[in-house]
Amino acid sequence: MNSIKDLAFFQSLADYMNDHPDTFEILGEVDMTMGIIMFDPAGEDLRVCLPFEELGCASPTTMAAGQETGCDCWLEGDLAAWETMFKNIEAGDGATGRQTISSLTLVGEHIEVHGIDPMGIDRFFRFNQTVQQFFDGAGQLALSNS
Amino acid sequence: MALVEGHTERKLPTESSLGQPLDWEWLRGAKSEWGMKPTPSKRGLTMMDIAQGSYGVIEDHPKYRSMAPRGADIDDNTPDMGYILNHKSQVWAENVMELYEEAVARQWSSTRDIPWNELRELPSDIEHAMCQLCTVLTEIEMIATDLPAKWMWRMNHHFLEAKMFLSTQIMDEARHSDVFRKRALANGGGLLMSRSGTDSLLRSILEAKTYTQASALLHLLGEGFILDVFRQGELIAPTHVEKKIFRLAMQDEARHVAYGTMHIRQAIAADPDEAEEIHEALDHGEKLFLELGTSPTLSTALAVLLAGGVEHIEDKGFPMQDLLAKKIFTSYLARCERAGLNRIERTALPLEALGIDLNQFDQTGV
16 A cells, blocks of 8 residues: 555545545535645655646646645545554545544644635535545555555 | 427417416416526436526515525416515625535434434543533524524525525424533433523524624624534533534534624625624624623533543643633634624734634734
């Protein structure tokens, strides 16, 4: 499985979403561009743009610092916080307890939701179940790779 | 009337067999858009897809006050239905079609989609707190059904999509009342205390003088507050069953807030004087919501859930509640600013005590 610090990891999540429309259909279509920022203590931060549309996610791309402001909203946190979240997903076949993306961003100690426009941040709440299902795809990928 | 089919002219009868006059004008197609064919998007044929030509023109002041469909050939003597909300800015929001489609796509069922069978026995204090919270929520959610219903029949049918969106809100809120009532009863607990302060707040919203004032109180303030309570569901839900309830309800609530924010923005943009009326409503409403948020029953129930039980209420429950209150009112003030309202100078909310950093706001708006 790809490291979560690789764009390929997010491409795998997007592929999983695109290949399983039935899983996402019950949640409804999504129209949102969401950024992910992972701060790396080694200075190699990763910024990924996830363009969600309809029942899928078009190709994720990397962004330069500052380009996240072009997204409806973005989630940012230390690499360690993201690793903990994805490990939890892989262990439980989906996020549990306070490792759901909604929990993490609510407390905001490790991962925060940001946006230039409050309406963009509200999109994160409007499509929250789909975002969670997207991240939970990491659990399915881990299963298929094990 | 004669109907031409290919090279054949067919004479059509002018009277029915009972002697009633017959009208064949519709066979000619009354509007110039006849033949226009909208293209479905990937998700199907949406309201945005069919908003073409005159069908998609939302007039500021529609000519008629009837239920005649926008874009049809309408009789000049079509009856006046007594609508009082006849200006676009009184009901419209630029995102309303998108939100309607989103609402239709994201409906869920409290009966089918919540794994009720997976509820488990909880410590007594947690079960009581959850039941108390659900008692408040099932009570207050119906205001967001009653209020749009009160105003919808006074809205000009020209603004059909706004009425359709509000219909989805009514269904959403009925479902919220339903799901919190079910949760209160489902685990052997029950409905607990309903206190008069809650109903005073609800009456205040219901009695707003104008729809835009009502929308500011309901969508911007009230639902914004409840949206954040549902977000807290992630922290207060004792099991995955309640988590799912809160998450699904949160998505619904966020749509309602998105409509209200953009509706208020539209109303103020069309008439800046409208802002003062909205401010007045919010001056009053903020006090009432602060009272609700700090009410002895609701605040204690939330604190117990946040603390995971009464044992840690002082070292975990109340401090976490303070942190979340700061987030709730920060989000509210940001939405006000997006709606074109600058509440910073005006609000009676204890911003300093809440620890809200005012530098994060542009403090623009009316």
